[in-house]
Amino acid sequence: MELSTLARVTTGITLLTCVLAVAGVHSYAAGRAQRQALVDRLTAAGHVPGTGRRRRFPGLDRRLRRTRLGKKLELRLAATGLDVTPGEFFVYMLAAVTGLWLIGQAALAPFFGPLAGGLGIAVAVQFLNWQRQKRIEKFINQLPELARILANATQAGLALRTAVSMAAEELEAPAGEELGKVAAQLAVGASMDEALGELADRLPSRELVVLVTTLVLSNRAGGQVVSALRNLTETLDERKETRREIRTQLSQVNMTSYAVPVLGVGSLLLMNGVKDGALERMTGSPAGQAAVLVAFALYAVGFVLIRRLSRIDV
Template structure:
């Protein structure tokens, strides 16, 4: 009898806990929705500025005052990532420390520093990849951008007004970048300087051609509408050509990444077949030199394959 009473009591407490958990979750979700609606309403009226809470502010402020920090800030600005130099630096150090420990534990103590250097290289490659990805996306939007500018100027709007209109109609990254240009123009910057900074942030041949066309047309008062119409057709053709080249070179690009992965996988396989083999191999200067030379050759192979597969259009 006592056992059945205990079971009933436990069941009741469990059901009550589940009920309270559901009520709490409902209250939490409704509160977040109300807060989001309030923030959205206040941000539209300009009473508050919406932004993510930044971490490591002191480190970020000190890092921005250095030359390395300023270069890192420019790289992050080109990637479009919502992250500060201080946050990226801390995350990179955490990744380096984790890879260092994993390399020491999984392979041998000698591979710890090598894994840490690999983490630094991977972080820089991630920024380069994000920047190139943003540039590619911006290039794909250039035909639509040229078309909007041509239609706006044909309707009698000034080029400054046409840029602001394009910033509102286009999605990121073109909308964000043109918004920066429109903001600079509103603050009194010249058309040459504002568009020149845009070309520096997202360097590409297509953007340079568009910027040159706009600058020359604005400076000399040429036929900007006809120039933009012709440029739109050219950009559409280049867009299709780049897409075909990227498709044909996808296998080569995968090979460039597979080569170093196979080398690292061979190390794990060697250590798995015979435990402690890497410890004995890296215990002598000759073995350490051999490992360093092998990693250097894998890096050279990766770079050469990437260079050979690069086709400038």
């Protein structure tokens, strides 16, 4: 009797284990299918969860994102479209600053080491601004085609949310990527005003503000969005040509603004090349250091003034 009871208990435990194993496998398969469906949905909306590239410095990146500087840097990198985390960018910038510090100290004089390091930080910030402005310019050039796609989609009877998703699939980067983010936000319950407002904050421009305002007002009041988008498409095409002409006319002035500080640094290298150790002797006294700082400040002021004078808002 005892052996028979033990056999029945063992059989019952075995059957229960098999049932739990089958249930676990079924739950795992269902969860994996749901995850794959979510990945496919986000990918179709323009969000690719992973690029396949292994992220570097994850610990530093997590700590940096908690700070105010890290949050600002993350927003700036998102606006540039670069596939770089704040931690990676910080490490790369730190390496560039260290390298420029050592090069300036060895090639010129010890006094120029900190100046070269500060120049590295300024170049990194300017690089982000340049990448952001480049992405904005490219997005502005795609706005006429974007408005045309939205007008055709709404004229065909599609909702504005569907039209945005369609434009995200048809347009190339950066418009396709940015509209993919908008479509993903709309898919998880965000309002049209919030999603388009964040788009205007990421890529600020007058043209985009006009388009966003038109879409938001049409979505709220239910006005004639097709005719408004048609008129906006023509206006954006004209502004695109005007901006291209102005950029061509001011290309020489922009090159002059960059040539001014380059000539200043070149004159220092020439001076040190003509007479070895001249910069070290010059910066060995407070008067010489003050003269160098004043000269660099004047070059920076000249660069800023030339850029400001050549800026024409259309």
